[in-house]
Amino acid sequence: DTAVSQTPKYLVTQMGNDKSIKCEQNLGHDTMYWYKQDSKKFLKIMFSYNNKELIINETVPNRFSPKSPDKAHLNLHINSLELGDSAVYFCASSHWSIPGGEGDGYTFGSGTRLTVV
């Protein structure tokens, strides 16, 4: 009964390849996010989607393309992988607005460690 699940947990690939990371949430949230955690552990948002619509697109190379087939799924596709893309990628979800101020409001997946060699 995992709330936010990401697959795969580990991904090792060569430069130039194309890869995808999948994310699914069963919390009934309507907003999903991708974050990148770099080698210094700094976390920064990349994208957010609300009801399948792209809301935030931070300064991210256009080799990164998020896709949301429905509000429970948000996948991340990366083209032409580079060494600098090596990082941990986290999916997260939340309600568009926190109902009544209860609940944690924000739930993270367990992360995908991407290593580009």
Place this chain on the structure above:
Amino acid sequence: AQTVTQSQPEMSVQEAETVTLSCTYDTSESNYYLFWYKQPPSRQMILVIRQEAYKQQNATENRFSVNFQKAAKSFSLKISDSQLGDTAMYFCAFWQGGGADGLTFGKGTHLIIQP
């Protein structure tokens, strides 16, 4: 844009001691949310505690409590009776709430609990 500052890159305390992790933030908003997340070596992001800015009462969760000073824009985390399992990276995060805003994170504090 909001900023979050954690001024302690690393801290080390003995088991059973009390430790306080500091966090300051900058925002022009009056209503928002603040979080402390724990990230152990397993890399899972675990919510430790959350505070709504409109609530004056400091949040507590068992051994974890916060000192929220809205005027000073300060949000420190106190861990009482620290345990070996508390060893982890701790991130302070700001969320304006609602919409699809992302969390703004501090750079983290690596907390080490010594036996």
